[in-house]
Amino acid sequence: MSRRPLLILDGVDKRYDSGEISVSALRGIDLVITRGEYVAIMGASGSGKSTLMNILGCLDAPTRGHYMLAGTDVAGLDDTDLAAVRNRFIGFVFQSFNLIPRTSAQRNVELPMVYAGIKPRERAERARAALETVGLGDRAQHKPSELSGGQQQRVAVARAIVTNPAIILADEPTGNLDTKSTGEMLDMLDGLHRSGRTIVLITHEPDVAARASRVVRLSDGRIVSDERQAVRGAA
């Protein structure tokens, strides 16, 4: 597998300004993530983890510095191009699942492909296959409220992978799950990693971070450690 840089943050600052108050959420972040890495981002609440994820996911832009995604400086892109890059390269998984209520699992998983302009028939087939991959082939017509938390998060994973993105960004994906569902979620991420996906996982749980091949720690908007570790994922 090639080891080219996929994500490069160079001197990134993020400041939130609201009226009199200014918060420096990220300060001088330099980070290079290569294709196929599985990186856990750790840090206390308020240390800047979600801000970092929003920038990596092109949901927000740095106040200073550069972000290169797959060779493109995203600072130069307008909102339309940014959305296209996001759709092409990135699949998101959030702590709160972020599924559309009163809409079937199947339809939730189809949505990213609607934005990508894929035809209905292919959308349906690919959504079905993604739901099979996460073990929910028999729940395609269920609405989020008819599924357990663990199942809802699996629908979210199916939605994240259905466009075949190179990168999975997961912000505390196990934060609302019980122990069993947490284990299933981490096994799924291991599988995606083995199949060549680049994974960036935000967590404050050491057991969860232990599954990654690299752990980056944030404190007060700065990287305070960056260590590689032996992968301890399920066989």
Ligand SMILES: Nc1ncnc2c1ncn2[C@@H]1O[C@H](COP(=O)(O)OP(=O)(O)O)[C@@H](O)[C@H]1O
């Ligand atoms: N939209 C926002 N407006 C103002 N301040 C924010 C905003 N989002 C985050 N912050 C602040 O930035 C800092 C980092 O927040 P965040 O990235 O959410 O940290 P974490 O995910 O590690 O808990 C915190 O001090 C937080 O209050």
Ligand SMILES: [Mg+2]
């Ligand atoms: Mg957060």
